[in-house]
Structure formats: C-alpha cells, structure tokens
Amino acid sequence: MKIEFLYPEVASLFGELGDIDFLVRSFPEAEIIKTKRIERPRFLDETIDLVFIGPMTERVQEQIIADLLPEKDIVREKLENGQTLLAISNAVEIFGQYVETDEGERIEALGILPFFARRQMLDRLSDVFIGKRGDLDIIGLKAQFTQVYKTDDLPYLCDVEKGFGLNMQSRVEGICWKNFLGTYLLGPFLVSNPLFAKAWLEEQFPEETIELPFFDLAVSAYWKHLDDIRLMRP
Amino acid sequence: MRKPFSFYIAHWIGKLALFGMRLLRRTGSYLPGAIALRIDPKYLSHTGKPDLIVMVTGTNGKTSVCNMLRYFLESAGQHVMDNREGSNTIEGLASAFLTHNTWSGKSPHESGVLELDERSAIRIFPHVQPDVLLVTNLYRDSYQRNAHAEYIFDILDRSIPPTTKLVLNAEDPISGRLALQNERVYYGIPLLDGECEQRHPRFSDLVYCPVCHRDLEIDFIRYNHIGRYHCKHCGYSSPEAKYHVVSFDRERKEAQCATDEEKTIFHTQTDGVTDLYNLLSAAATASECGVPFSKSAEYSKTLPPLKSRHHEEIIHGRRFLSILCKGYNPVAPARVFEYLQAQPGRKVLVMANGTEEEIVENMAYLYDNDYSYLNDPSFFQIFCCGERYLDYALRLRMADIPEDRIVLSRDYAEIPHLIAYENADLICLIHDVSDVPWVRNLLSAIRKDMEQLQ
Ligand SMILES: [Zn+2]
Numbered sequence: 001m002k003i004e005f006l007y008p009e010v011a012s013l014f015g016e017l018g019d020i021d022f023l024v025r026s027f028p029e030a031e032i033i034k035t036k037r038i039e040r041p042r043f044l045d046e047t048i049d050l051v052f053i054g055p056m057t058e059r060v061q062e063q064i065i066a067d068l069l070p071e072k073d074i075v076r077e078k079l080e081n082g083q084t085l086l087a088i089s090n091a092v093e094i095f096g097q098y099v100e101t102d103e104g105e106r107i108e109a110l111g112i113l114p115f116f117a118r119r120q121m122l123d124r125l126s127d128v129f130i131g132k133r134g135d136l137d138i139i140g141l142k143a144q145f146t147q148v149y150k151t152d153d154l155p156y157l158c159d160v161e162k163g164f165g166l167n168m169q170s171r172v173e174g175i176c177w178k179n180f181l182g183t184y185l186l187g188p189f190l191v192s193n194p195l196f197a198k199a200w201l202e203e204q205f206p207e208e209t210i211e212l213p214f215f216d217l218a219v220s221a222y223w224k225h226l227d228d229i230r231l232m233r234p
Numbered sequence: 235m236r237k238p239f240s241f242y243i244a245h246w247i248g249k250l251a252l253f254g255m256r257l258l259r260r261t262g263s264y265l266p267g268a269i270a271l272r273i274d275p276k277y278l279s280h281t282g283k284p285d286l287i288v289m290v291t292g293t294n295g296k297t298s299v300c301n302m303l304r305y306f307l308e309s310a311g312q313h314v315m316d317n318r319e320g321s322n323t324i325e326g327l328a329s330a331f332l333t334h335n336t337w338s339g340k341s342p343h344e345s346g347v348l349e350l351d352e353r354s355a356i357r358i359f360p361h362v363q364p365d366v367l368l369v370t371n372l373y374r375d376s377y378q379r380n381a382h383a384e385y386i387f388d389i390l391d392r393s394i395p396p397t398t399k400l401v402l403n404a405e406d407p408i409s410g411r412l413a414l415q416n417e418r419v420y421y422g423i424p425l426l427d428g429e430c431e432q433r434h435p436r437f438s439d440l441v442y443c444p445v446c447h448r449d450l451e452i453d454f455i456r457y458n459h460i461g462r463y464h465c466k467h468c469g470y471s472s473p474e475a476k477y478h479v480v481s482f483d484r485e486r487k488e489a490q491c492a493t494d495e496e497k498t499i500f501h502t503q504t505d506g507v508t509d510l511y512n513l514l515s516a517a518a519t520a521s522e523c524g525v526p527f528s529k530s531a532e533y534s535k536t537l538p539p540l541k542s543r544h545h546e547e548i549i550h551g552r553r554f555l556s557i558l559c560k561g562y563n564p565v566a567p568a569r570v571f572e573y574l575q576a577q578p579g580r581k582v583l584v585m586a587n588g589t590e591e592e593i594v595e596n597m598a599y600l601y602d603n604d605y606s607y608l609n610d611p612s613f614f615q616i617f618c619c620g621e622r623y624l625d626y627a628l629r630l631r632m633a634d635i636p637e638d639r640i641v642l643s644r645d646y647a648e649i650p651h652l653i654a655y656e657n658a659d660l661i662c663l664i665h666d667v668s669d670v671p672w673v674r675n676l677l678s679a680i681r682k683d684m685e686q687l688q
Contacts, residue, residue: 009441015598057384126378143378214631221624
C-alpha cells in the first residue's frame with residue numbers, strides 16, 4: 001500500500017492535516033509519500049493506491065494546474081483505470097473543465113471530468129452541512145469562493161439536507177466518478193465522518209487491514225456533532 | 235472640505251443613537267455607526283479626524299498592541315482617540331468617531347489609535363487614510379470569513395494608501411511584503427539565547443520564496459512561518475529591522491532593545507515572545523509617531539497589565555493562570571501550549587473554549603494547532619469541556635496523548651470537582667471569551683478550591 005499526499009505543505013489550508021494524520025494512522029503498514037509543490041507527483045509514474053490533495057490558495061491552484069496540464073493525459077488514464085483519489089475543496093477543480101474568475105477569464109483545468117467552477121473572490125460562501133448518502137449522514141463545514149456546475153449524469157457524494165450544495169442552487173454535494181472522490185466538505189472531512197471514512201476506505205481497499213484511529217471516540221464525537229448541527233438554525 | 239448636509243444628519247442621528255444605547259445600557263458599537271453610514275455612506279470621509287491617525291491590523295495581537303501604543307502616546311502627552319469600546323470594522327470605526335467627535339463633527343484629539351479588521355481595510359481606506367499602519371503579522375485565520383493569508387494580503391496590498399507609512403514585522407515574510415512601494419520600517423526579534431527553533435512547524439503559510447516561488451533557505455523559524463529566510467535563486471532575504479531586540483532576560487522580564495542610535499531596556503509583562511513582539515511593535519510605531527524609543531521603554535515600566543488576557547496568581551504555593559486566547563485561530567492556542575509546556579511543575583490544563591452557540595465551525599483549527607506540546611507527562615490532567623469535548627479528546631488522542639491524562643467534562647460546573655489540586659503545581663484555564671458567566675464561575679470556583687487547600 002502506497003499513499004501519496006500531494007503538496008501537503010501548501011494544500012492543507014483548512015484542517016486537512018487532520019485528514020492526513022487520519023489516513024497515516026489508518027494504514028500503519030503503508031508507505032507514506034509527501035510530494036512537495038516543486039516535485040513531480042509520484043502517481044504519474046508508478047502505482048500509488050491512494051492519492052490525497054487538499055485545498056490551496058487560488059494562486060497555488062493556478063500554478064498546480066499549469067504544472068499538471070502537460071500530464072493531463074496520464075492523469076486521465078489513471079483515473080479511468082480506477083485510481084483512488086480524494087480531493088478536498090478547490091483541489092476538486094483541478095480535475096474539471098475550467099475555473100471562471102471574477103473577471104470572466106477562464107483558467108483551463110485538466111478537463112477530465114464534466115464540471116466547471118465559477119470563482120467570486122468577494123463572495124466567500126460558508127455554512128455548516130449535513131448530507132445523506134443512503135442511510136448515512138455526512139457532516140462538515142463549507143467555506144469557499146467557488147461554485148461548481150456539473151452535468152446531471154456525473155455522480156455525486158450526497159444529497160443536501162442542511163446547507164448548500166455544489167452551487168447555491170444545487171441540492172447535491174461532491175463529485176464521485178469511478179474511484180475519484182471530490183468534496184467541498186471541510187471538517188476535517190475524514191476525521192469528522194468516521195462512519196463514511198470506514199465504508200469508503202473498506203470499499204476502496206478490501207484487501208488491506210484498516211485501523212481507523214480511535215474509532216469509538218471518533219464515532220461518539222460524530223454523533224454529538226451531527227446532533228449539534230441539526231440544532232443549529234439554518 | 236465642506237461637509238454636506240447629509241453628514242450632519244448622519245452625525246447627529248448617530249450620536250443620538252449612541253446616547254440612546256447608553257441609556258438602555260446596551261453595549262456594542264455596531265448600530266450607531268451603521269446608522270450614520272446608512273444616512274451618509276461617506277460619513278468616515280466627512281467626519282473630523284485627529285492630526286495623526288495610526289491604525290493597527292494583522293491576524294494576532296491587534297488589541298494588545300493598540301492598548302500599549304495608546305499608553306505610550308498618552309504618556310508622552312498626546313490626547314488620543316481610539317475604538318477600544320467597539321468593533322474594528324467600518325461600523326465600529328464610524329461609532330468611534332461618533333463617540334469622540336464634537337456635535338459639529340470636529341475631532342478634539344491630536345492622534346487616533348485605531349484597531350482595524352484586516353478584511354475591512356478595503357472599505358475603510360478610501361475614507362480614512364492612516365498616516366502610519368502597523369501590521370503585526372498575517373496568518374491563516376477565521377477560515378469561513380478570511381480564507382487564507384494570501385487572500386488577506388491581497389486585500390490589504392490593494393487598498394493601502396500610497397501615502398501611508400508602514401511598520402512591519404521583519405520576521406513575517408508575508409505581511410513584510412505589503413505595499414512594496416510604500417515607505418516602511420521593520421521591527422524584529424532575532425533568535426534569542428536559549429530559544430528553541432521550530433524548524434518543522436505543523437503548518438506554515440509561507441513555504442516557498444515570496445518572489446520567485448522556488449525553495450527558500452531558512453535562517454531560523456520561530457513558529458509557523460515567522461522567521462528569517464533567504465532565497466538562493468533570486469536573492470530575496472528577510473529585511474533588516476530598524477527596531478530590534480538585543481537580549482531578553484525572561485526571569486527579570488526585561489528586554490534590551492535597540493535602534494541604530496540607542497539601546498534601552500523595556501519591561502515586559504510576561505516572559506513570552508508574543509508579548510515581546512507586541513511591545514516592540516508598539517514602541518516602534520510610537521517612535522515613528524514622534525515618541526522617542528527610550529521614552530516608550532520608560533513607560534513600559536508602568537504599562538497597566540492586560541488583566542483580562544493573562545492573569546496569574548499564587549494561591550498557597552500553587553500557580554493559577556488564566557489565559558484568554560482566541561479559540562478560532564490555528565496559531566494562538568499552540569503558542570499558549572508551548573508557553574505552558576516550558577513552565578516547571580506538574581500541570582492541570584482546562585481548555586474551556588467554545589460555547590454552545592459557536593460550536594461546529596472550529597474543528598479545522600483543532601487540527602491545524604499543534605497539540606504535541608501537550609504530549610508531555612507534566613500535563614497530568616487535560617480537561618476537554620463544553621459541547622465539543624469529544625472532538626477535543628479525539629484531537630488529543632491523535633496527538634498521542636495517553637487516555638489517562640484526558641478528563642472529559644462536558645459540564646463546566648463539574649470541572650472544579652474533578653481537578654486533582656493536591657498533585658498540581660500549576661493550574662491553567664484557557665478560555666476564548668471572558669465576559670460570560672460560566673468562565674467567571676469557573677475561575678472563582680477554582681480559586682475558591684485552591685484557597686481552601688493547605
Ligand atoms: Zn526567490
């Protein structure tokens with residue numbers, strides 16, 4: 001098992017260090033790779049079981065897109081062949097068609113998945129979140145400058161129960177395609193959602209021994225958190 | 235400038251609203267300012283201003299620095315206005331001018347020391363241009379509103395008036411590069427004798443060269459991105475500080491500080507480097523406003539303690555500390571943890587952050603803050619309390635803190651009964667609000683228990 005954290009020194013703005021700690025602990029046997037911004041991602045050239053990338057500043061996002069554009073065919077092929085990749089917040093946008101800026105300019109992204117993002121730097125959107133994926137409640141916090149517009153047939157993570165979705169009109173959150181999972185949920189996402197994390201990781205890695213850290217405590221915290229978010233005024 | 239009639243209407247109605255709120259004993263300074271700005275959107279342009287306007291902004295330290303700076307200017311005989319009564323947004327600033335200016339809208343003050351919310355700069359600077367602007371530091375903070383340090387940097391960088399002189403932190407390569415065309419001075423604290431470097435901070439808001447974005451050589455890192463750097467690719471290096479610390483005697487709480495012309499001793503309130511930054515930046519700014527550096531040093535001896543932020547007493551030989559510290563901040567709690575870890579003795583720590591109303595959104599801060607400072611056997615009881623008690627406990631476990639040192643107490647009233655006073659040399663309460671009954675009750679209950687011990 002190999003886990004690659006892409007650019008954690010710049011792409012972990014909103015508590016994603018918690019997700020990184022969580023994954024490292026979940027796979028105690030795994031080889032952990034932390035790829036720096038100035039390095040070439042390892043998953044482009046070798047088999048990496050899980051790739052994680054968190055949120056970054058807009059300037060860094062544009063630099064990363066520019067660096068990855070020449071590799072977009074490799075990234076596309078990897079994802080088509082079932083690469084497991086978890087992207088949080090604006091890291092999701094790297095894999096879409098383009099990011100539209102305040103000025104109406106289009107920043108071409110890798111163009112792999114059928115969605116685009118519209119960025120409004122003076123309009124920071126934020127709210128607590130509850131979503132339903134089957135019977136499971138997914139919780140978190142959203143805080144972002146972008147709204148995402150996807151095609152109807154592109155699968156998503158969950159239905160919105162509280163808060164807003166991919167855009168202010170959307171009632172769905174997240175993007176799931178093959179083994180790509182993108183979500184705007186901060187939280188940190190995995191730590192805050194141990195039941196989802198367990199289900200998703202077991203589905204992705206049925207052969208692996210997964211030791212979710214302090215699972216009982218994490219689940220108690222999750223139930224309490226869910227109750228509290230439910231009580232919060234919309 | 236001739237003031238339009240709408241200004242006088244705004245000013246008088248705003249002033250009446252202010253009196254009305256006082257009669258009703260309502261605090262908060264948002265409403266009168268908001269009313270004035272509603273009537274005259276350029277109220278801040280039109281209202282009278284002191285001869286000298288100093289503003290203080292940045293992620294951490296604004297309020298403490300404003301208090302010190304005001305004290306230095308007042309001690310030097312200046313008549314100073316401020317916005318300490320209320321908020322640091324445009325409405326709060328408008329309320330401050332409503333409070334301090336005469337009915338005719340004139341300012342009776344020589345100088346103004348105004349705390350400025352980083353994000354509000356864009357709305358305020360078109361109307362009030364500070365002569366001097368002190369930026370304490372820029373970190374990621376208030377994720378929901380302020381996003382990240384680069385976002386706040388861009389807002390400030392775009393809106394700082396070209397005539398404003400900047401006082402900047404030489405060890406902050408982010409805020410240190412604001413409005414590069416403006417006149418500026420720096421203050422700085424070199425790595426002090428016996429100070430531990432934090433070469434591997436949990437996170438840093440500046441990893442690559444701010445000029446060429448390539449890898450950066452580290453001279454030293456104090457914490458997070460605060461430190462000195464240089465770039466071997468493009469020649470960037472941290473700026474030289476005009477005002478700097480030469481040495482810091484933590485035991486005597488005395489810091490020798492210097493400029494090119496003089497050396498002088500400042501008295502600090504605590505032995506922490508954060509307070510030293512606050513003091514140095516306030517004195518540097520005062521100096522740029524005409525108060526000699528050596529005079530501020532003299533005034534630092536009589537600086538009134540910031541009681542609400544850091545309170546310490548010895549009760550029957552045991553230390554009792556209460557520290558006010560922003561909970562919604564990825565840096566401030568970790569600085570307190572670091573300070574506490576360095577204190578001698580066996581410690582009990584009560585983390586009383588967060589009430590029911592402000593519960594859910596601060597989870598990210600938990601994981602950005604460095605809790606490894608608490609993974610030290612000297613902390614034999616760490617209390618996780620309030621509505622997020624389980625999340626705090628999980629965070630501590632993720633920092634490898636053994637279960638038997640963690641005490642869960644959702645109910646604040648239960649905490650004093652669970653503290654093992656007999657085994658403790660130091661009991662510390664960290665809270666992110668002070669003016670609420672449960673903090674006051676908790677403080678007095680712990681103090682009472684300690685007084686009953688022999
Ligand atoms: Zn450089």
